[in-house]
Amino acid sequence: MLKTRLTEMFGIAKPIVQGGMQWVGRAELVSAVSNAGGLGMLTALTQPDPDALAAEIARTRTMTDKPFGVNLTILPSINPPPYAEYRDVIIESGVKAVETVGGRIHDHVNAFNAAGVKVIHKCTSVRHALAAERMGADMISIDGFECAGHPGEDDIPGLVLIPAAADQLGIPIIASGGFADGRGLAAALALGAEGINMGTRFCVTEEAPLHRNFKEAMVDRAETETDLIFRSYRNTARVARNSISQEVLRLEREGAPFEDVAPLVKGLRGREGLETGDTEHGIWTAGTVIGLIHDIPTCQVLLDRIVADAHAIMSGRLAGMLNPEPA
Amino acid sequence: MLKTRLTEMFGIAKPIVQGGMQWVGRAELVSAVSNAGGLGMLTALTQPDPDALAAEIARTRTMTDKPFGVNLTILPSINPPPYAEYRDVIIESGVKAVETVGGRIHDHVNAFNAAGVKVIHKCTSVRHALAAERMGADMISIDGFECAGHPGEDDIPGLVLIPAAADQLGIPIIASGGFADGRGLAAALALGAEGINMGTRFCVTEEAPLHRNFKEAMVDRAETETDLIFRSYRNTARVARNSISQEVLRLEREGAPFEDVAPLVKGLRGREGLETGDTEHGIWTAGTVIGLIHDIPTCQVLLDRIVADAHAIMSGRLAGMLNPEPA
Numbered sequence: 251m252l253k254t255r256l257t258e259m260f261g262i263a264k265p266i267v268q269g270g271m272q273w274v275g276r277a278e279l280v281s282a283v284s285n286a287g288g289l290g291m292l293t294a295l296t297q298p299d300p301d302a303l304a305a306e307i308a309r310t311r312t313m314t315d316k317p318f319g320v321n322l323t324i325l326p327s328i329n330p331p332p333y334a335e336y337r338d339v340i341i342e343s344g345v346k347a348v349e350t351v352g353g354r355i356h357d358h359v360n361a362f363n364a365a366g367v368k369v370i371h372k373c374t375s376v377r378h379a380l381a382a383e384r385m386g387a388d389m390i391s392i393d394g395f396e397c398a399g400h401p402g403e404d405d406i407p408g409l410v411l412i413p414a415a416a417d418q419l420g421i422p423i424i425a426s427g428g429f430a431d432g433r434g435l436a437a438a439l440a441l442g443a444e445g446i447n448m449g450t451r452f453c454v455t456e457e458a459p460l461h462r463n464f465k466e467a468m469v470d471r472a473e474t475e476t477d478l479i480f481r482s483y484r485n486t487a488r489v490a491r492n493s494i495s496q497e498v499l500r501l502e503r504e505g506a507p508f509e510d511v512a513p514l515v516k517g518l519r520g521r522e523g524l525e526t527g528d529t530e531h532g533i534w535t536a537g538t539v540i541g542l543i544h545d546i547p548t549c550q551v552l553l554d555r556i557v558a559d560a561h562a563i564m565s566g567r568l569a570g571m572l573n574p575e576p577a
Numbered sequence: 578m579l580k581t582r583l584t585e586m587f588g589i590a591k592p593i594v595q596g597g598m599q600w601v602g603r604a605e606l607v608s609a610v611s612n613a614g615g616l617g618m619l620t621a622l623t624q625p626d627p628d629a630l631a632a633e634i635a636r637t638r639t640m641t642d643k644p645f646g647v648n649l650t651i652l653p654s655i656n657p658p659p660y661a662e663y664r665d666v667i668i669e670s671g672v673k674a675v676e677t678v679g680g681r682i683h684d685h686v687n688a689f690n691a692a693g694v695k696v697i698h699k700c701t702s703v704r705h706a707l708a709a710e711r712m713g714a715d716m717i718s719i720d721g722f723e724c725a726g727h728p729g730e731d732d733i734p735g736l737v738l739i740p741a742a743a744d745q746l747g748i749p750i751i752a753s754g755g756f757a758d759g760r761g762l763a764a765a766l767a768l769g770a771e772g773i774n775m776g777t778r779f780c781v782t783e784e785a786p787l788h789r790n791f792k793e794a795m796v797d798r799a800e801t802e803t804d805l806i807f808r809s810y811r812n813t814a815r816v817a818r819n820s821i822s823q824e825v826l827r828l829e830r831e832g833a834p835f836e837d838v839a840p841l842v843k844g845l846r847g848r849e850g851l852e853t854g855d856t857e858h859g860i861w862t863a864g865t866v867i868g869l870i871h872d873i874p875t876c877q878v879l880l881d882r883i884v885a886d887a888h889a890i891m892s893g894r895l896a897g898m899l900n901p902e903p904a
Contacts, residue, residue: 251899251900252898252899252900253898253899253900254898375801376799376800394734394736395722395732395734396734396736396737404800404801405722405805406800406801406865406868407721407722407723407734407735407736407755407865408734408736409721409723409734409735409736409754409755409756409761409764410723410755410800410865410866410868410869411800413758413760413761413869414799414800414868414869416760417869427736428734428736428737429736431740433740433743433767433768433769434736434740434768436764436767436895437736437763437764437765437767437768438764439894439895439898440760440763440764440767440890440891440894440895441760441761441764442760472703472741473703473731473733473737473738473741474702474731474733478732538733538734538737539737541733541737541741542737542740542741542744561899563767564767564891564895564896564898564899565896565899567766567767568763568766568767568891568895569891569892569896571579571580571581571766571891572578572579572580572888572891572892573578573579573580
């Protein structure tokens with residue numbers, strides 16, 4: 251019911267992308283998002299090796315005949331994963347959409363461009379977006395201060411970041427960070443984006459492969475219940491507030507080096523957290539948008555509702571405010 | 578050309594409020610905003626005493642016959658200004674709109690309610706908004722992390738804060754922080770607000786009583802060029818980045834007590850800064866929205882453009898994305 255450059259580029263029914271999320275971006279969620287009309291996104295590095303990614307792409311294909319993509323996150327590392335091999339698996343699989351994150355993406359973007367795979371580059375600043383555009387990205391997913399995980403160090407929220415990016419970029423923009431409902435989708439389109447990217451909201455769906463404890467914790471929380479950890483190491487991450495995140499912040503205030511903090515920071519969204527549902531004894535990510543999440547719907551119910559609500563806002567509420575008389 | 582609960586409540590042509598700004602909120606700017614169809618707002622405490630406020634209200638009336646309001650900011654103080662006398666001047670002047678800021682507003686809201694003066698309470702969190710609603714406020718101006726001056730300590734941007742407030746409040750909402758153009762106005766209306774409040778954008782107009790150096794500095798700056806000072810004293814303020822703000826942050830990182838920092842922090846928007854146009858040797862406020870400010874128009878040109886652009890987005894861009902076919 252909504253047609254934008256995002257829906258046109260990927261042949262999807264709804265202008266909503268499920269952003270790449272380590273561990274969560276597997277076939278169950280991705281196929282559910284794509285079947286509901288959005289663009290699901292596997293995460294390459296959730297799979298232990300490139301062959302496993304090929305198998306996960308094939309498994310997703312058995313669960314949906316709609317378009318989906320793969321996230322490839324390039325992080326600085328002493329012993330990096332075999333990024334080029336993951337990339338080649340994506341290209342050879344015939345997937346037509348990829349979400350890139352991180353620096354040093356030039357070779358990968360070239361390869362995707364040559365293979366006709368459309369590249370959505372996700373970043374948190376206008377200057378990085380401009381660099382990605384120059385490298386050949388097809389769209390920018392611009393991620394505001396609201397977001398879960400890594401918001402960067404500039405702290406610019408979407409209300410300013412999205413139009414600032416739209417002013418300077420020639421390629422289309424997807425708005426990311428702080429989106430959960432039809433109001434947000436309509437606002438993103440007004441600000442100049444062609445659709446929205448959601449992460450936290452998709453974690454709180456029936457199909458997300460997360461222990462129900464995490465989903466219920468996100469329903470219960472207000473927008474104020476996240477913490478920004480690792481700022482003192484210039485690697486800021488927005489996580490759900492719990493006793494561990496508070497302890498990390500206390501240590502950071504005391505000037506503790508990262509080596510002293512790292513042992514505390516067990517990620518809870520890995521295999522162990524999924525099995526135990528323990529929300530307190532480690533770190534897990536959640537965006538400020540948890541304040542707008544009040545239920546655990548299926549992806550189909552969620553995406554139908556978001557688009558119907560945005561449609562109603564655009565054709566009803568906003569249209570009703572238009573006054574033909576001159577001001 | 579836009580009709581909302583904000584334009585209806587105050588009998589104004591455009592759903593745009595000029596938020597109270599110490600020193601800047603004087604007759605020249607206020608009358609220009611109101612003449613352009615918005616709601617201008619004097620700041621009571623810019624005037625040295627209640628009689629001077631009465632005179633400034635009278636002076637504004639000679640410059641516009643349109644509605645305008647007065648901001649009354651209540652701050653904790655050992656030797657507080659005579660707030661009740663300022664309040665009584667507002668009531669006796671016949672002004673029909675007041676913007677309140679701060680705590681301990683209960684008596685003032687009661688008095689305004691009794692006199693038929695509509696109260697817009699500005700605050701930075703949903704819990705404070707709910708408290709103000711219970712006290713009898715008529716509207717809430719909800720101020721996000723993007724804003725200039727004091728964003729509070731919760732750091733919730735408007736994309737989340739505005740709909741979170743709309744979900745919980747019964748009274749109408751004005752969206753504040755991060756707004757400068759028609760895209761922002763259309764987005765605010767989509768998020769559930771009835772209009773926008775702007776501060777920084779109004780400082781960069783011909784009529785704002787500020788030295789041109791400040792205006793040109795705001796045109797030149799990117800959204801990333803502000804600093805959040807005084808966080809360590811739990812009195813966070815967003816200011817334009819300069820050598821002084823950077824020095825304050827350095828001292829705060831070292832754990833300096835406020836008494837050691839205070840001598841550095843000469844406000845530049847007072848009489849002296851206006852005369853010298855010195856943007857470097859003291860502190861002055863600016864919001865992240867400086868990244869979206871590219872010119873120094875008159876208030877009439879600015880407000881006409883914002884409403885025309887919002888109208889075009891709502892009736893053109895957004896309407897064009899509506900697709901009658903089912904998804």
